[in-house]
Amino acid sequence: MIIAGDLNCCLYKCTTDSSGQRLHRLLTTYGMSIANTQHPTYRPAGSLLDIVAVSHPEQLLRAGVTRCHYGTPHDCTRVVLRCAGRTRPTCPVVWRRRLGRIDADGFNLLLANTDWSSVFRAQHTADKWEALRQIFLGQLDTVAPVTRVQQRAKGSISVSAPTRDLMARRRLALRPGSDREVYKELNRQCRAAVRRDQEAHMQRELTKAGPSKVWQVLRPIIGCKKEAAVPNATPDALNDYYVGIGLTTAASVPKPAVPVPIRLPRVTTSGFRPQPIDIETLGQLLLNMKPSNSTGIDGVSVNMLQKFFWVNGAALPLCRLLHQMN
Template identity: 65%
Template sequence: MVASHPGATLVLAGDLNCCLLKPAADSPGHRLTRLLTTYGLRIANTEHPTYRPANSLLDVIATSRPDLVTRAGVTRCQYGTPHDFTRLVLRCGGAGRPSRPTVQRRCLQKVDSEQLNLQLSEADWSPVLLRERPADKWEEFRAIFLSQLDGVAPVTRVRLSPPGAPPLTADTRQLLAERRQALQAGGQRDRYKELNRQCRGAIRRDQTAHYQRELDKAGPGSVWRVLRPIIGSKKETAVPSATPDALNDYYVSIGPATAASVPRPAATVPVRLPRVTTSGFRPQPIDLDTLCLVLWSMKPSRATGLDGISVDMFRRYFWGTGQILLDMINTSLR
């Protein structure tokens, strides 16, 4: 028995060894029909025999939704036996095609970078400059910067297409055609099995050669992008909720906790005090040229993360936002 989706279409299939083509009123086929009708099932078989020597229809297929039956027929056995197969095609009502994954993207390729840099330089950044805490400055900068981007490159939802199969060589396609001919001809079971084995090996070789070419072309930095269709995507992980203060408290507690776990020595250990100096670590503010050099030495990643801003955006629109970025970084250093 096979039960479909919550629409509850029930299908009963099996070989009950009773011919459904006998016309007698008390034949096993008629009694089976009445039994199934009692339980709300209706036989949806074809009228063609499935066992050719006896001209009998032995395979029974019954369903609770005969209105969903679109086609019923008999498929000839390809291995030379006189017992054919009964087939039934049901229309799956309410079961839609599985939705493909979607991602959110901004298309920056068609944006006039010079015009947008000019627009950003003329924007009102006073909410950023008036804030004192770096986190507050960043939130204000993010709100203003993304609002400017939304005007020229709004976020759109893009439906991802499934990856296509690797290309096959002409020899592999020829093997597939020969296997299909052996299956349709019938009575060539040994030849079909041998061709099927050869086809699977040829497909694996073609796939290996295809991915090797892709790896050689993409280089070491794009190994994950090439191998993702094979090994699957990364599992989504939850963003940790630990705050910077909690992380600092944890690392500060490691030293005292380790010292408390060490047993006291039996004898007194002489302690050599470190040399004390008057120097200290004081981060110095940077200038705009240094910030530009640091930014251009970073990898131009387009990954936006949770903030919706990428390194590539900083580099594209640095001349319109450079002074504001410099203010936020120097505030953080101070």
């Protein structure tokens, strides 16, 4: 436990019944001790007025005072404690490609000039796909290799490059000997820049969600007064419900006056055969698919195919692969 306060009594006075001595005895009675006793907090009188009392002195790393930013002679007390048993939550780390940094036109031209002969020479469909995958991912590794990316915490936003530059300059202004007024101005600019980035981020999320999903974006921010009650159904109760729903529904339907003829499904011997496809149709189908970044075990995602694979004639190996399945 930590207690901080301004008691308007100087702890440097060591008389028998001074206010500082009475405060020491009171805190000792409740198992607490004053952390800061070395530096005065009111400079004109050299007195220590502000105290920080802790119940676990062994977790105290350091204590001191900080000059007031508003130019008053009354300094601020600060202490640094060790938080035992608690760690900062870490964001998940994923391995992915940064496709947004690729020059799409240049990479599509590279794919158009790539040698795809190994795809055409392969006999089986699986071999064609494996050859196509290796060539495509090999070219992709030259411009966007798989890197380790630490995801942002939930609810955090990405700040712009000018804002990051301001933050770096603000950190430099905290070094000893730096001008305090420069730090205060940079701190003000950083706060304003972060607010602008937050507004831009929210506007992008609203535009991407569309009118039908505005509340899905705003509800985590403005909060919701309604608290949804968690059902107390057990797995056995849910299982019994779904097993008996057919019998319950059948019992509620009245029996027909005349017998209903049962028509068996038609059974055919024809198999499924995909139709031939050209490059233009393949490109339209790819663009109409949901732009997913999930790669699966083969390392190729729909987003990759939409951005890079069907432009400038590079989709010809994929068309050959689909025709092989026909």
